Every structure is written in structure tokens, then in C-alpha cells.
Amino acid sequence: MPVPTARAIVDCAVYVDGARLKGRFTHESALAEVRERGTGFVWVGLHDPDETQLADIAHTFGLHQLAVETASHKHHRPKLERYDDVLVLVLRTVSYVEHELHSVSEIVETGEIIVFTGPDFVVAVRHGEHSKLTEVRRALEHDPSQLALGPGAVLHAIADRVVDSYIEVTELIENDIDEMEEEVFTPRSAVTIESIYQLKREVVELRRAVNPLAVPLQMLSHKPDLPVPKEVRRYLRDVAEHHTTVAERINDFDDALSALISAALAKIGVQQNTDMRKISAWVAIAAVPTMVAGIYGMNFEHMPELHWTYGYPVVIGIVLLICLGLLISLRHHHWL
Incomplete structure (x- = not known):
């Protein structure tokens, strides 16, 4: 028996002039309200919807079938696609897993967010248990001037939150690398090559999640033919700069861990x-x-x-x- 689409919807709201309308809406009634008013937009957030639920959302908002396939399958590379006046942005999310220094367990956990933006709607599909967008929505609702910019403002806010999470994870991984460096170069310390290899593998996974996002962010911030307000493109350029900094740090991590492996092997x-x-x-x-x-x-x-x-x-x-x-x-x- 199909699970109702409402089970996958985390939040659904209508925003007019940067303010959230009171009341509860289904995704159909929210879109009808916006189009009846002729102003504002709908923001629907979903968590791990199945194919039937996605098909229902696609039918309501008129999403292209290829775009829906992107949202229904996990582990896509970050990318930006355009279907007429609808943009589809795929972002990989990352989360740091607390662990012991010599642990060989998972250190970086990844997820996915697919954001559909049209002239009067935003549909955000989230896969994974971390990177909740509740805080993003709450922050925007406290900034009506930003929210009044429309769906593009939501797109920027989500991308900014994801890139901020990249910064947080890289800082924590940098602490791990510093601890490993101290141990490797401490006389008579027990060097565990397995933990260094594990961290290097996690850095490789982090790089695969982070680096491909550079091209979509450059497109969003520099291509005026995309349906993104000029003011939002300015904010997106700042996100792109932060992303470049993170990508460079991750490349430095890779080099540092390669050097650590060589040093550890020499010490052994x-x-x-x-x-x-x-x-x-x-x-x-x-x-x-x-x-x-x-x-x-x-x-x-x-x-x-x-x-x-x-x-x-x-x-x-x-x-x-x-x-x-x-x-x-x-x-x-x-x-x-």
C-alpha cells in the first residue's frame, strides 16, 4: 500500500513578501494558494521520499521526469541542471563522526540534498539523517528581507549551510591530522599505519563530496541567463569563495597524510x-x-x-x- 506523501514532508509553507502565511498547507493547497494570489512561493521540505511520493510531488509542481530520477537515486555527484525555468541543484552533505584517534571506523558520513527551484516554489529533498534544514528555514524566517528575494534566496541559504558544514568538518579533520603528526614524530610512540590509511580514505571521500560542487556554484554566481536574482548571485559568489577555500584545504590534507604515511613507514x-x-x-x-x-x-x-x-x-x-x-x-x- 503506497505511503501518503505527507509522511515524507518535513515542512510545507507559503511565503509572501518574506513572511510565512499562517495555517497548515498540503503541497497541493500551498501551490494553489500561491498561484491564486499571484505572488509569493511555496517551500516544501522532504526527507527520504520513495518513488511514489516523488511522483506525486513532481505531478503537482510539474517537475521533469529526469529531474525526479535524480532525486530518487542516491549518491549523485554535485551538479546543476536546468529544465526550462526550473533549476535542480544536487549537493552532497557531510558529517563528522566522533571517534578514537586510532579507530579504523567511519569518520566522515555523507548524505545528499536535491533542491528544485521554480518561479514560485522550492522543493528540497534530503537523503541522510544529518544536515537538517530546519535551522536554515528558521534563520530565513527571521530575515524577511532575504526571504522576500524568492526561491533563489532559499537556494543560496541551503548551499551556504552545506558549505559551512564542509568548513566545520575540515576543521575537525585538521585536528585529527595534527594529533597524528604529533604522534608520528614523537620518539618511541606507537605508530598505527591503519588509522592513517583510514583517515586518508575518509579525506578522499570528503573530496569526492566537496570538490565537484565548484562548477555548479560558479554557474549559479556568474551566469546571468539562469533564473537567479542578481542580488542572490552576489551572495552565491561568497559561497563559491568559501567552497574554494575548503577544497584547497582538503587537497592539503591529502598531501599531508601522504607525507605522514611516508614518515610513519620510515619510522617503522x-x-x-x-x-x-x-x-x-x-x-x-x-x-x-x-x-x-x-x-x-x-x-x-x-x-x-x-x-x-x-x-x-x-x-x-x-x-x-x-x-x-x-x-x-x-x-x-x-x-x-
């Missing part, structure tokens, strides 16, 4: 060489009594020392002196 190699040198030193010391025992274990009949009263203690003493001399020499040269 030095530790292994030190261990092998110690083992070799003890083997050299153990070789002396082994050699003597081998000589006296050949069972020749005529060996002068065999019938000498002090032969045994003298041989043992010589072995101990040689071993002691080797021990002192090896310690002096820092092999032990």
Missing part, C-alpha cells in the same frame, strides 16, 4: 632495524659459548684440556669474559 623501518640490530647483537654474544661447546663436543680422544683439573672453570671464565667484552662493546656502540 628504523624501529625494525633497531630490533634487528639488537637481535644480531645477542646472537653474536650467544655465538661464543656455542662455538666453545661445539669444539668440546667433537669427542676427540686427545684434547689436552680434558684431563686438566682447572680446564673447565678456565674455559667457562674465558667464555664469560669474551661475552662480557662483547656486551660492553655493543652497548658502547648503542647496539643494545
Whole structure:
């Protein structure tokens, strides 16, 4: 049995001159109200709608079938598409997962937001449990002058919130990298290559979510033929600049982690060489009594020392002196 579309709708409101109209609306009644007034716009927010619910939304707002397919399938690359006077912006959201420094679990969690904007509506489809847009809506409702700019203002606010989340995540990851650097370059610290590799893999995932958004933001902020108000394009240019800064930081993270891996591997190699040198030193010391025992274990009949009263203690003493001399020499040269 199909699940009603209302189950997927987080919020649905009508805005006229930057103010939210009182009352509760379905997506159909909200659009009818706007078109009857001839002014204002509808903002519908959905969370993880199924194909039937999306089809209902598409029918009401006249969305193109290809645009609906984009919203129904997850893990798209960030992109901007235009269908006549409707813009479709796909954004990847990211969230930082708290973890121990040496953990090899997931560090960056990703989701998705697809924003449809038309002349009199905004439909925001969210996939994932983080990056809620409630705060974005509340902030805009407290700024009627911005909301009065129309659907483009909502598009900017969502893009700005997503890019701000990129900044927050990169700052937290930078702290992780700083801690790893301190540990790698601390003498006698336990270096865990697996945790560095895991963080590098998460940075790669973060880069795939963040970097492709550069082109859509440039298009929105610099192409005057797109149905975006001039004032909103100015705000979008600021978002694009912040995004560029984040993308550069992520590339720096990748380089830093590559250097950390090389340093950690070098440190492990030095530790292994030190261990092998110690083992070799003890083997050299153990070789002396082994050699003597081998000589006296050949069972020749005529060996002068065999019938000498002090032969045994003298041989043992010589072995101990040689071993002691080797021990002192090896310690002096820092092999032990």
C-alpha cells in the first residue's frame, strides 16, 4: 500500500513578501494558494521520499521526469541542471563522526540534498539523517528581507549551510591530522599505519563530496541567463569563495597524510632495524659459548684440556669474559 506523501514532508509553507502565511498547507493547497494570489512561493521540505511520493510531488509542481530520477537515486555527484525555468541543484552533505584517534571506523558520513527551484516554489529533498534544514528555514524566517528575494534566496541559504558544514568538518579533520603528526614524530610512540590509511580514505571521500560542487556554484554566481536574482548571485559568489577555500584545504590534507604515511613507514623501518640490530647483537654474544661447546663436543680422544683439573672453570671464565667484552662493546656502540 503506497505511503501518503505527507509522511515524507518535513515542512510545507507559503511565503509572501518574506513572511510565512499562517495555517497548515498540503503541497497541493500551498501551490494553489500561491498561484491564486499571484505572488509569493511555496517551500516544501522532504526527507527520504520513495518513488511514489516523488511522483506525486513532481505531478503537482510539474517537475521533469529526469529531474525526479535524480532525486530518487542516491549518491549523485554535485551538479546543476536546468529544465526550462526550473533549476535542480544536487549537493552532497557531510558529517563528522566522533571517534578514537586510532579507530579504523567511519569518520566522515555523507548524505545528499536535491533542491528544485521554480518561479514560485522550492522543493528540497534530503537523503541522510544529518544536515537538517530546519535551522536554515528558521534563520530565513527571521530575515524577511532575504526571504522576500524568492526561491533563489532559499537556494543560496541551503548551499551556504552545506558549505559551512564542509568548513566545520575540515576543521575537525585538521585536528585529527595534527594529533597524528604529533604522534608520528614523537620518539618511541606507537605508530598505527591503519588509522592513517583510514583517515586518508575518509579525506578522499570528503573530496569526492566537496570538490565537484565548484562548477555548479560558479554557474549559479556568474551566469546571468539562469533564473537567479542578481542580488542572490552576489551572495552565491561568497559561497563559491568559501567552497574554494575548503577544497584547497582538503587537497592539503591529502598531501599531508601522504607525507605522514611516508614518515610513519620510515619510522617503522628504523624501529625494525633497531630490533634487528639488537637481535644480531645477542646472537653474536650467544655465538661464543656455542662455538666453545661445539669444539668440546667433537669427542676427540686427545684434547689436552680434558684431563686438566682447572680446564673447565678456565674455559667457562674465558667464555664469560669474551661475552662480557662483547656486551660492553655493543652497548658502547648503542647496539643494545
